[in-house]
Amino acid sequence: MQPTPLISYDRVHKTFAGPAGAVAAVDDVSLDIAEGEFLAIVGSSGSGKTTLLRLANRLIEPDGGSIRIAGEDISRLEPVALRRRIGTVFQNGALFPHMTVAANIGITPRLLGTAPKAVAARVDELLDLVQLDRAAHRDRLPDALSGGQRQRVGVARALAAGPRIVLMDEPFGALDPLTRDTLGSDYRALHAQLGLTTVMITHDITEALLLADRIAVMRSGHLVEAGTPAALAASREPYVAELMTTPRRQAARLAALLPESGAA
Numbered sequence: 499m500q501p502t503p504l505i506s507y508d509r510v511h512k513t514f515a516g517p518a519g520a521v522a523a524v525d526d527v528s529l530d531i532a533e534g535e536f537l538a539i540v541g542s543s544g545s546g547k548t549t550l551l552r553l554a555n556r557l558i559e560p561d562g563g564s565i566r567i568a569g570e571d572i573s574r575l576e577p578v579a580l581r582r583r584i585g586t587v588f589q590n591g592a593l594f595p596h597m598t599v600a601a602n603i604g605i606t607p608r609l610l611g612t613a614p615k616a617v618a619a620r621v622d623e624l625l626d627l628v629q630l631d632r633a634a635h636r637d638r639l640p641d642a643l644s645g646g647q648r649q650r651v652g653v654a655r656a657l658a659a660g661p662r663i664v665l666m667d668e669p670f671g672a673l674d675p676l677t678r679d680t681l682g683s684d685y686r687a688l689h690a691q692l693g694l695t696t697v698m699i700t701h702d703i704t705e706a707l708l709l710a711d712r713i714a715v716m717r718s719g720h721l722v723e724a725g726t727p728a729a730l731a732a733s734r735e736p737y738v739a740e741l742m743t744t745p746r747r748q749a750a751r752l753a754a755l756l757p758e759s760g761a762a
């Protein structure tokens with residue numbers, strides 16, 4: 499018997515009223531995400547990625563279908579309690595600008611009533627986890643951080659209450675390619691170390707291929723295909739095949755330019 503998926507979308511619909519009529523942002527999407535899985539959601543702008551993600555923590559309510567987390571229908575769960583079980587990382591970190599790094603990271607434990615000493619210890623533990631030097635970063639304001647450091651703080655804040663699930667909306671999109679690559683692989687290591695289940699939106703199919711166990715491809719509110727990088731590479735679905743063109747071309751160019759690994 500298959501284990502119960504940690505997150506399960508079952509025939510989910512969400513329509514928004516737009517100036518030119520109703521927009522089916524998410525249209526009959528069914529998708530299971532297993533515990534421990536790293537799932538990337540890709541698709542062009544407006545394809546429904548953010549809506550799909552926000553449905554999982556009830557920032558958006560569906561018009562139809564259901565979403566279960568660990569077998570529980572989330573419409574029966576209290577939204578604030580649900581969101582405490584799920585860490586969220588946004589583009590640019592979305593840190594509170596007037597609060598120090600430590601205050602930003604410690605906000606959820608503090609709201610949950612954790613004693614100040616325990617919050618401070620947790621903040622230090624999280625700074626270690628995201629590889630930011632405690633003394634150098636604890637008391638800084640977000641403005642005094644680089645984009646990469648801000649995202650590390652965003653990840654630390656998302657992990658502060660010990661969630662099993664982390665939702666990420668274009669977390670590394672605004673970073674330079676080198677920082678983006680480092681942060682992506684550092685986060686992937688954290689995901690494995692902490693046994694997290696991660697759902698990450700990215701516009702970058704190459705990033706999705708390199709980081710994720712499975713990739714869900716969205717188009718006009720539909721889930722076109724969900725599969726492993728190898729399955730997507732072999733897909734005959736026209737839109738998926740088109741998406742794979744760029745990484746394929748880049749891989750061929752790089753293979754021609756770079757010496758074979760291990761040849762030196």
Ligand SMILES: Nc1ncnc2c1ncn2[C@@H]1O[C@H](COP(=O)(O)OP(=O)(O)OP(=O)(O)O)[C@@H](O)[C@H]1O
Binds near residue numbers: 515523545547
């Ligand atoms: N609150 C809203 N009110 C009206 N329409 C909305 C709302 N949120 C999203 N939409 C519409 O739903 C569709 C899907 O939007 P969504 O933000 O989920 O796409 P996306 O794939 O995340 O896009 P992007 O990559 O640009 O962030 C779009 O047509 C968008 O305009």
